[in-house]
Amino acid sequence: xxxFKSSIIIFVLTPILFFAQNKEVDVDSLYNEARQLxxxxxxxxxxxxxxxxxFLTPEYHxxxxxxxxxxxxxxxxxxxxxxxxxxxxxxNTLEVKPSVLKQIVRxxxxxxxxxxxxxxxxYYTADVxxxxxxxxxxxxxxxxxxxxxxxxxxxxxxxTHTQNYRLQDLLKRMKANQIGVNYEFISFLKAYPxxxxxxxxxxxxxxxxxxHAITARAVYSDRFNKDGILYxxxxxxVFSKKLYSYVSINASGSDFFQNFGGSLSLYYSIxxxxxxxxxxxxxxxxxxxxxxxxIGATKYMGRFYVNGRxxxxxxxxxxxxxxxxxxHAILFKRRWRxxxxxxxxxxxxx
Numbered sequence: 001x002x003x004f005k006s007s008i009i010i011f012v013l014t015p016i017l018f019f020a021q022n023k024e025v026d027v028d029s030l031y032n033e034a035r036q037l038x039x040x041x042x043x044x045x046x047x048x049x050x051x052x053x054x055f056l057t058p059e060y061h062x063x064x065x066x067x068x069x070x071x072x073x074x075x076x077x078x079x080x081x082x083x084x085x086x087x088x089x090x091x092n093t094l095e096v097k098p099s100v101l102k103q104i105v106r107x108x109x110x111x112x113x114x115x116x117x118x119x120x121x122x123y124y125t126a127d128v129x130x131x132x133x134x135x136x137x138x139x140x141x142x143x144x145x146x147x148x149x150x151x152x153x154x155x156x157x158x159x160t161h162t163q164n165y166r167l168q169d170l171l172k173r174m175k176a177n178q179i180g181v182n183y184e185f186i187s188f189l190k191a192y193p194x195x196x197x198x199x200x201x202x203x204x205x206x207x208x209x210x211x212h213a214i215t216a217r218a219v220y221s222d223r224f225n226k227d228g229i230l231y232x233x234x235x236x237x238v239f240s241k242k243l244y245s246y247v248s249i250n251a252s253g254s255d256f257f258q259n260f261g262g263s264l265s266l267y268y269s270i271x272x273x274x275x276x277x278x279x280x281x282x283x284x285x286x287x288x289x290x291x292x293x294x295i296g297a298t299k300y301m302g303r304f305y306v307n308g309r310x311x312x313x314x315x316x317x318x319x320x321x322x323x324x325x326x327x328h329a330i331l332f333k334r335r336w337r338x339x340x341x342x343x344x345x346x347x348x349x350x
Contacts, residue, residue, distance in 0.1 A: 038070065181204075226256060
């Protein structure tokens with residue numbers, strides 16, 4: 001009798017185990033094939049396979065995260081919301097966080113963004129990355145007041161370099177119109193024949209248009225017992241989160257300022273921590289014109305950033321002039337949002 005029971009148990013369990021093994025192999029095969037189709041940019045076919053795989057094993061979270069990516073790339077944001085909420089219901093807030101951040105900046109309607117925030121916001125109330133992404137999305141809908149309220153909650157938090165970089169960028173975009181005043185003091189060593197220090201004051205007006213900025217500036221300076229005014233117009237076109245440019249034209253009728261000038265630089269951000277610069281400066285005087293190539297790098301360190309720049313001197317092509325400067329930004333809570341000062345040292349090789 002015992003032998004009969006044993007044979008029955010073996011007979012029943014063996015097909016079940018065999019089916020489970022085949023099921024696991026089939027799901028992994030579907031997942032791998034979906035990834036291959038994704039690499040080939042066949043998104044619809046890849047999405048069909050991930051749905052088949054999740055029908056067999058709905059708890060396979062890695063496949064669901066990949067499916068969210070497919071849905072977002074196909075602008076199927078409602079389906080992505082369902083999958084995100086499913087993972088959050090399983091307490092996988094960290095696993096799904098990259099998908100949530102990507103989802104926030106995908107919306108083209110403010111109402112849908114706020115509806116999604118109402119669904120998932122409670123999971124990320126104190127999350128800095130979530131709040132930064134939400135504020136950025138709100139600014140794209142011109143909701144500066146609500147974005148400011150969110151940013152004010154994270155200004156005193158301990159931020160990483162990347163988070164601080166994003167915060168500073170968002171703060172600059174908070175106001176569509178900005179006015180700035182700058183004072184410049186230049187002193188010379190005893191080895192130079194110039195004994196009197198140079199002083200300069202500039203007044204500028206900046207208008208933000210989306211992520212782009214246009215600035216008009218007037219610079220007053222006294223040099224060599226003379227004074228004059230330089231007029232500048234500059235812009236900062238933004239091409240992507242990592243690439244933007246600086247374009248400037250200027251003119252003056254004074255003796256020591258250039259008659260006309262132009263500048264162009266491209267800036268590329270590496271992980272939002274270091275910015276690399278490449279460009280040129282062009283100056284035209286009564287005595288001649290000068291074209292100066294420029295390369296530089298900027299390192300962000302909390303509320304400080306250090307900028308280094310090198311360029312070929314205009315008078316002697318073999319002479320390399322280097323400029324090093326440190327800039328400290330101070331944040332305020334009210335109308336005066338940002339103030340900074342610069343300390344620099346310029347060295348001219350011979």
